[in-house]
Amino acid sequence: MVRYERKTVVCLHVNGSRHELAVRPSDLLLDVLRDQLGLTAAKPGCKNGDCGACTVMMDGWPVKSCLVLAVEAEGHEILTVEGLGGTAAVQKAFVDANAFQCGYCTSGFLMVCHALRTQHPVMPEEYTVEEWLQSNICRCTSYEEIRKAVDIMYGGGGG
Amino acid sequence: MIPFDFIYCRPDSLTEALDTYRQLEAEGKSPVYYSGGSEIITLCRAGGIRPGAVVDIKRIPDCLCLFPDDQGLNLGSACTLNQVKESKHFPLLGTVCGRIADHTNQCRITLGGNLCGSIIYRETSLPLLLSDAKMTVFGADGLRTIAFKDAFPGRMHLRPGELIVQIHVPSRALRAPSSHVKRTQNEKIDYPLVGVAAIWQDNVLKIAFSGVCAHPFRSPRMEAVLNDHGPSCAARADKAVSLLPKPAYSDVRGSAEYRVFVLRNTLEALLEDWENGQI
Numbered sequence: 001m002v003r004y005e006r007k008t009v010v011c012l013h014v015n016g017s018r019h020e021l022a023v024r025p026s027d028l029l030l031d032v033l034r035d036q037l038g039l040t041a042a043k044p045g046c047k048n049g050d051c052g053a054c055t056v057m058m059d060g061w062p063v064k065s066c067l068v069l070a071v072e073a074e075g076h077e078i079l080t081v082e083g084l085g086g087t088a089a090v091q092k093a094f095v096d097a098n099a100f101q102c103g104y105c106t107s108g109f110l111m112v113c114h115a116l117r118t119q120h121p122v123m124p125e126e127y128t129v130e131e132w133l134q135s136n137i138c139r140c141t142s143y144e145e146i147r148k149a150v151d152i153m154y155g156g157g158g159g
Numbered sequence: 160m161i162p163f164d165f166i167y168c169r170p171d172s173l174t175e176a177l178d179t180y181r182q183l184e185a186e187g188k189s190p191v192y193y194s195g196g197s198e199i200i201t202l203c204r205a206g207g208i209r210p211g212a213v214v215d216i217k218r219i220p221d222c223l224c225l226f227p228d229d230q231g232l233n234l235g236s237a238c239t240l241n242q243v244k245e246s247k248h249f250p251l252l253g254t255v256c257g258r259i260a261d262h263t264n265q266c267r268i269t270l271g272g273n274l275c276g277s278i279i280y281r282e283t284s285l286p287l288l289l290s291d292a293k294m295t296v297f298g299a300d301g302l303r304t305i306a307f308k309d310a311f312p313g314r315m316h317l318r319p320g321e322l323i324v325q326i327h328v329p330s331r332a333l334r335a336p337s338s339h340v341k342r343t344q345n346e347k348i349d350y351p352l353v354g355v356a357a358i359w360q361d362n363v364l365k366i367a368f369s370g371v372c373a374h375p376f377r378s379p380r381m382e383a384v385l386n387d388h389g390p391s392c393a394a395r396a397d398k399a400v401s402l403l404p405k406p407a408y409s410d411v412r413g414s415a416e417y418r419v420f421v422l423r424n425t426l427e428a429l430l431e432d433w434e435n436g437q438i
Binding site for chain 2: 026112
């Protein structure tokens with residue numbers, strides 16, 4: 001059994017690398033990614049699980065890192081936008097579709113779309129795409145372009 | 160960030176979980192069992208609760224099962240809403256899970272967490288109230304299995320230190336014709352103004368509600384009225400909403416009067432679908 005009290009060193013697997021980090025049990029994964037690992041793609045937005053700007057992947061599924069304790073991430077594979085490497089299909093699709101304006105929500109959308117393709121390698125039905133995308137908010141309302149990017153990510157034309 | 164420290168424990172077994180909980184309680188740490196964590200983190204950040212310790216049950220194998228057997232379906236309390244939905248074993252519960260929060264949060268929120276949460280809606284309780292579900296809990300007396308409806312008169316009532324291990328849904332309920340309606344103020348993703356779950360067994364309607372009153376409920380008196388095929392659908396809906404077991408809930412999302420109005424129309428439409436063979 002694990003028992004952590006006060007600041008403790010834990011091992012997190014992030015973007016394929018192992019990191020030993022000193023965290024408080026109440027530290028949030030979002031804050032540890034940004035402040036300790038310098039991985040600032042996950043954005044603090046509402047910090048209440050509503051906006052999705054802080055979305056990362058945990059074992060292939062999307063999670064809002066503002067609602068995950070860093071200590072909970074032990075033993076799981078965490079993937080952030082930095083781990084996509086800049087050349088992932090989802091990143092290229094967002095560029096091709098101009099699927100951003102201010103860009104603050106982009107990394108969250110990238111991760112939820114990348115997770116969608118990870119869990120559904122073949123383009124799922126529209127209801128499923130809509131359901132996944134509804135987890136994130138774009139205040140610049142680039143929703144149409146983001147939806148187009150999903151089509152492009154799956155090899156379609158986005159039209 | 161969460162502006163205070165707590166102790167984090169992650170037991171590997173039910174016995175460890177209970178022992179840890181009791182030990183922390185003896186240390187004056189006011190522990191809470193922790194599963195998906197969404198509500199606990201949110202409340203900690205907002206100052207609503209201040210536990211001295213959390214006991215994370217997500218890696219206890221007994222709390223993670225999700226399998227059907229010849230008796231029905233067994234659902235671990237730490238199964239996420241998304242896992243329940245994707246399993247497709249209990250379509251009505253899957254549909255309800257798919258309308259709680261958003262998809263990403265459904266990948267974290269657990270069945271046990273939703274049932275034990277402090278937010279009043281606890282929508283996953285509705286299919287369980289309708290299906291004669293049972294619940295296995297673990298506490299000082301070891302494992303005990305109890306009827307879900309007895310432990311959940313609107314909110315979860317467990318003995319001190321007890322935790323939910325599994326929910327058991329009888330086979331008969333899993334494939335019964337069913338319907339789920341969730342009416343929200345504006346957005347698709349929101350708490351319910353009115354949430355209705357219904358199943359039909361032997362052509363008898365069983366129905367439960369969330370959002371209408373300050374806790375989820377199932378009402379035999381309302382069911383009797385709704386199952387009386389003599390009066391019109393409109394008359395039955397009118398009569399049913401006059402029999403709410405508690406005053407209708409009122410908040411910024413909708414007044415009590417509006418919730419009753421929405422409920423009445425929802426019931427009439429549901430009855431018409433039933434009468435027209437569309438269920």
